[in-house]
Amino acid sequence: MDSMHHIELLSNSSTENKGELGLSVPVTWVQQELRHAFTGYIQTAMLCNHDAADLDTSNFSDWRMFQLAAESFQSQLAPDFEELLSLNHVFGFHPLPHQVTAAKKVLQDLRGRAILADEVGLGKTIEAGLVLKEYLLRGLARKILLLVPTSLVLQWSRELNQKFRIAAHPQRHMADWKRDIVVGSIDSAKREPHRSELLSEEWDVVLVDEAHKLKNRKTKNWDLVNRLSKKYVLLLTATPIQNDLDELHALISLLRPGQLGSHQEFAEKHVSSKRKVKNPQELRHTVGKVLIRNRRGESGVYLPKRDVETCYVQLSPEELCLYDSIQAFLRSEYQQRVSRKKSVLPLLTLQREVCSSTYAAMISVEKMMRKASDASDVENFAQFMHLASKIRVFTKVERAIELCNQAPGKCIIFTEFRATQDYLLYRLKQCGIPTVLFRGGYKKSKKDWMTDLFEKKAKVLVATESGGEGINLQFCNEMINLDLPWNPMRLEQRIGRIHRIGQTSICKIHNLVTEGTLEEHIVQILMEKIALFESAVGTIDPIFGPEFGQKYERRLLELSLTANSMEELRSALDPNSGCPATQKNRESVYH
């Protein structure tokens, strides 16, 4: 109970003489063995017993070496609490002013426990690297644990080694956790035996990238980070709040338990309803003590404008026919499954696929048909296949190809589904447009190679969501979203691939939306929610978006399948019903 001892000292200290360090700040001598070594050195020197008369000039270097050592000791000191020593140690780049300011703020104001919540593309990694290097240089950190998404483990290790000359090791084996500085994936870290291994160590710094994975205090992720013994904590996320205020409370409890008061107090003080904040100013002030957020506009980083355009696509009569019959099927099936407590996830997927491409939907339908036992279901599915076979042209895909042809430069097409991606590739090839592919599971080397191919040889890159993480494609400035993710942050991350530091031209974003389908409403909501988010996190405004993520997707599905008319759906989806997103609102999203 060493700590208790300290605490007693501290509570007494206020009455002590403040002019002197006195008892409260212990002065300890370290590395005293140098004294004994010196005595030994003198004795050996006496044995050599060289007289002043026969001075050997080769020994003349001793004093020079002594001077050099003094000089090097002095140059390595941390002369004050404030200076950012790490700035002299970075390699091959110059940190931007807002990154330096953020790093200083983490060290001096937030005292090493912070949420770095810069917008995508402003260099959270750089800020974190500066902070880590600073603690290493000052001898305040030795054991550092970095928990990052699996796909970014190598990238993080590489960047820390190259840019900051921090000897970070990617975790491959159990033994690697024993290393001083280790980068591992949070998904393996939360499982045994890794978990116990990590909990048995004392860490000086714990860093979690994509920290929105810690928003729920009932998850293993949160529990792990909460239990880790640690001095400094850095949480990196562009989206500290996705759903509601509880998440913010969960994140902050990892950094400074009680900063926002107990859960109850917090709720009483700040939460008036799930999405509304009481005392916003006070909350903003408190949150500012643990959170740093640079926004593109304020950071002084010049980024060209984004030009977002929603392209409405009119489905052909055949496609509309298929869409409607699948909708009807989904509605009845949904009711059945809910009443029988069966999973509705396949329905959700089908609903989203049918908005993406017929091809993707048909692959799912085929799978369902093979599994189906009910004769009427099989008949249904066969009917869909029949309807689909009548469709000669997939309007949306053709529109995307048209857009590619119109684009003066390179172009990225994003889709959520591999099947759609395959079909797109096939069509692009038919049209003679050079194309490269990007999907989840690619190794870093393959991603790099594909990026290179795209930059030098191809015109179009077709990517799925999972393939897009951790790649930078500033050389391209046009993007087509064939289908839209139902989570606004994922859309933001897509755009962040091209709209980031280094981009020199205006970014054109085309969102393809089919008229008269659920998608049309979703796009509207997406726009509104991005606006909401920006105002919420950028300045911690009093409104937080509704729930996104899987829960939200489930709710959308439920609404879309139970609402009797489009109008009913619209009013159910819109939180301030009767007051649809104004045009002005939408523009403000993409300043």
Next chain:
Amino acid sequence: MSSNSKKQRKRVSLNMTSSLQNVNSLMKFVDSYFKAVSAKCLYQDTEYREYELPRDVDKELIERPFYWMWVEASGQEAQTTQLRLAFTQNALERENQRLQEEHTKAMRQTPDDFSTFLTGPSRAPKAELLDYGSFRLDKIFSSVAKRGQFIVCQPSPALQKARQRTLVPWLLCNGVTTMRCDLTKQMWWSIGVCLQNGQIIPAFYEQICHLEMVPVSPSRLLSHISLPLDEAMDRAMREQERLIKQLPTDWAESAKQRFNTEYDQLNLYYRSLRTEDIQQNEELELEQSRKIESLAKLYVPTVEVKIVQLGLIGLPAEA
């Protein structure tokens, strides 16, 4: 008292002006180092040097323990390392180009022989960037620190009017003070203790560092002292502790305040989590005390002092 400490602070910052973060002073430093360890300079140009390392230096700067094990076990002739150090990015690019050109020229003159047939075409050697923060410079720093720990010396005879004049022995004690809470601040200090009359002089090194010194036999210096070396070291440490206690403590006070605030918050938080469940409460208490421990490690202010260099210096009586 406070003006005194301000003066001391100023001195520290004056020391920093010769900072090695500047390319020119770094080059001067590295040149002196290699001269002092008698490494041969094979080639030089602006912001660029090539040094051939003596064996002992090689072992300290180049990490290849297995190579040395093999060389020593098999009694082979060791191949010395040639360091090609560029101090700026420009020099690095320029020299790499030169090395490449020289290499291709050499390859043209002597066409591939049998050995290159086995090993493949040899590549041109590459220069490395030696900037502040680089791995190699860290190695040089630790080599310097090891080699420059101790000294026994006297001012060079050329400076002395009479060589045989009696020398007064002094203990020179250089060290670093680290004030530590969640951040650190360090101060360089130096104290001299006269081994004859026990006189204590602060900033002793700064007063003698510009002198030319030559080695001297310690027995000559220690023959008639009234203060044993060990006792002198104790005195130097006591003096340094006394000086430390005069330093301002605002940093420690505010660290304590931070600790107290967060300590209260933490306790409040855990009190709110308590439930009826006894086992769960025990777990929470454990977690709470762990967190308090971490908090104490983070904030509780300490001062760490260490001696980094020691010397026995004979100074002419009037100095």
